[in-house]
Amino acid sequence: MIHFYHVTKRFDAYSTALHDVTFHIEKGEFVFLTGPSGAGKSTLLKLILRQMRPTEGQIVVNGRNLNAMKRSHLPYFRREIGMVFQDFKLIERMTIFENLSFILTAIGLSAKEHKKKAYGALRAVNLQHKINYYPLQLSGGEQQRVAIARALINDPLMLIADEPTGNLDPDLAQEVLEIFSDANLRGSTVLLATHDRDLIQRSHRRVIALDHGRIVDEKPATAEKPAARGESMFVNWS
Amino acid sequence: MNEQIPSNILVYFFREAFRRIWVSKRSSFVAVAMIAISLLIVGAFLLISENLGRAVTIAQGKSRVEIYLANDANPSQIAAVDRYLAGHREFARRRFVSRDEALRRFSSYFTNLDPIVRQLDGNPFPPSFECDVAPNSVQSATFAREVNEVRAIAGVDDVQFDWEWVRRLKRVVNVINIVGLVAGGILALAAAFTIANVIRLTMMLYREEIEIMRLVGATERIIRGPFLVEGLLQGILGSLLALILLFTAFLVARRLLPPANALVWSFLFNGFLPWQKIAALIAGGTIAGYFGSWLSVRESGEEPA
Numbered sequence: 001m002i003h004f005y006h007v008t009k010r011f012d013a014y015s016t017a018l019h020d021v022t023f024h025i026e027k028g029e030f031v032f033l034t035g036p037s038g039a040g041k042s043t044l045l046k047l048i049l050r051q052m053r054p055t056e057g058q059i060v061v062n063g064r065n066l067n068a069m070k071r072s073h074l075p076y077f078r079r080e081i082g083m084v085f086q087d088f089k090l091i092e093r094m095t096i097f098e099n100l101s102f103i104l105t106a107i108g109l110s111a112k113e114h115k116k117k118a119y120g121a122l123r124a125v126n127l128q129h130k131i132n133y134y135p136l137q138l139s140g141g142e143q144q145r146v147a148i149a150r151a152l153i154n155d156p157l158m159l160i161a162d163e164p165t166g167n168l169d170p171d172l173a174q175e176v177l178e179i180f181s182d183a184n185l186r187g188s189t190v191l192l193a194t195h196d197r198d199l200i201q202r203s204h205r206r207v208i209a210l211d212h213g214r215i216v217d218e219k220p221a222t223a224e225k226p227a228a229r230g231e232s233m234f235v236n237w238s
Numbered sequence: 239m240n241e242q243i244p245s246n247i248l249v250y251f252f253r254e255a256f257r258r259i260w261v262s263k264r265s266s267f268v269a270v271a272m273i274a275i276s277l278l279i280v281g282a283f284l285l286i287s288e289n290l291g292r293a294v295t296i297a298q299g300k301s302r303v304e305i306y307l308a309n310d311a312n313p314s315q316i317a318a319v320d321r322y323l324a325g326h327r328e329f330a331r332r333r334f335v336s337r338d339e340a341l342r343r344f345s346s347y348f349t350n351l352d353p354i355v356r357q358l359d360g361n362p363f364p365p366s367f368e369c370d371v372a373p374n375s376v377q378s379a380t381f382a383r384e385v386n387e388v389r390a391i392a393g394v395d396d397v398q399f400d401w402e403w404v405r406r407l408k409r410v411v412n413v414i415n416i417v418g419l420v421a422g423g424i425l426a427l428a429a430a431f432t433i434a435n436v437i438r439l440t441m442m443l444y445r446e447e448i449e450i451m452r453l454v455g456a457t458e459r460i461i462r463g464p465f466l467v468e469g470l471l472q473g474i475l476g477s478l479l480a481l482i483l484l485f486t487a488f489l490v491a492r493r494l495l496p497p498a499n500a501l502v503w504s505f506l507f508n509g510f511l512p513w514q515k516i517a518a519l520i521a522g523g524t525i526a527g528y529f530g531s532w533l534s535v536r537e538s539g540e541e542p543a
Contacts, residue, residue, distance in 0.1 A: 079455035089450050105250050106456030
């Protein structure tokens with residue numbers, strides 16, 4: 001589903017965000033992308049969404065070579081991806097319903113489908129009672145869940161999240177993880193960028209660890225008992 | 239990858255456009271005012287030329303040709319002229335004026351000159367035909383040829399037809415039209431650029447929303463739609479405002495200027511613009527608005543880093 005072949009992303013001569021990164025994520029997988037701040041996680045997600053192009057290498061997502069993709073095809077490609085952004089990217093002047101409905105309008109769904117889909121997506125994150133609230137009336141955790149609902153609303157083939165639990169307490173983080181797991185069970189491929197080691201350890205999922213723009217570790221999914229809280233599975237990147 | 243735009247997208251375009259105009263009231267007002275001023279100027283020129291044009295048409299309708307016969311023209315020659323005039327549709331109603339009638343008419347028009355005329359030996363006035371010219375024939379080549387043919391008929395001394403002033407008036411109308419269109423065109427272009435800047439500012443205001451829309455898969459057409467409609471609406475509002483101002487000015491001027499000043503009245507206040515020109519003004523404003531917003535949105539678009 002997501003294939004990186006020797007991908008390098010340089011912003012200038014002194015700043016390389018990703019260096020010769022190669023990995024493959026198959027359809028239906030649930031993968032954690034982890035690493036410290038500045039490791040290149042966000043850059044990697046932006047490359048998948050084709051917010052930027054690689055300096056070197058090839059990226060193939062859902063059978064499409066992103067380097068060769070025409071600009072006019074980009075919106076249709078992005079509709080297959082549900083993206084949860086680190087800063088939520090909710091529109092403050094719109095209610096929660098309008099924030100969700102806006103996406104459906106943007107992708108050309110009829111008004112009839114809006115309410116049903118928006119309500120369903122909000123119910124999945126347990127926020128259906130706040131459908132008429134504005135983002136600033138919600139807590140950070142609630143805003144995060146609305147962002148997740150927005151990503152899920154169109155039953156995406158891929159669900160990509162950048163630090164979706166960064167603002168949440170452990171219980172809420174677990175809840176959010178379960179939402180992603182449900183989406184994965186329904187068939188979505190999930191790539192979740194986080195530096196929350198506890199969350200990763202509890203989930204037994206495949207992990208790709210980045211540091212200084214390179215893949216420094218890869219762990220396959222495991223059914224084993226997770227490591228104790230605080231005990232690192234990965235290289236020490238401090 | 240053909241994009242289908244359902245009806246709710248159009249509703250969304252208009253709703254968003256109205257909302258953005260409302261949110262950016264001041265800059266929208268400037269854009270609408272620019273369009274209105276431009277079209278007001280164009281409209282004023284059109285109104286003047288329209289009324290002058292009507293004056294020309296009326297003058298043409300009232301045009302008359304005078305065919306002076308020789309003093310010694312015999313009845314058969316007079317009858318030949320009469321037959322010619324009767325046989326050509328460019329010459330409408332005609333009337334024969336005998337020498338005696340011409341003298342009587344002169345004496346009644348210029349009573350103070352009557353004693354002088356009486357002192358003359360005989361009647362100095364020739365017989366003539368006064369003939370109306372059929373509408374729209376005045377400037378036709380056929381009419382010009384026929385006037386020359388009348389001149390060549392035996393017994394005809396002279397043919398007088400003063401239509402040079404009509405030609406001049408027509409030239410004035412054409413100049414007014416050209417000046418109006420050029421000045422209005424330049425101003426409309428300036429208005430379009432004002433709208434372009436207003437839309438550019440609005441796009442900057444909404445850049446975060448635009449970015450989100452792009453990231454969730456909205457096409458450029460859906461992103462740009464509300465901005466294009468915004469320019470369109472500003473153009474329509476501007477042209478309607480221009481028409482309201484022009485009509486008000488027309489009514490006020492007509493009320494203030496006494497009808498006794500018949501020449502100015504007939505040249506300027508015969509009537510307001512016909513519906514075709516009103517429609518053309520609204521279309522002009524709409525196109526200027528759309529062109530302005532198109533200038534802005536065509537520059538937008540995501541270019542991946």
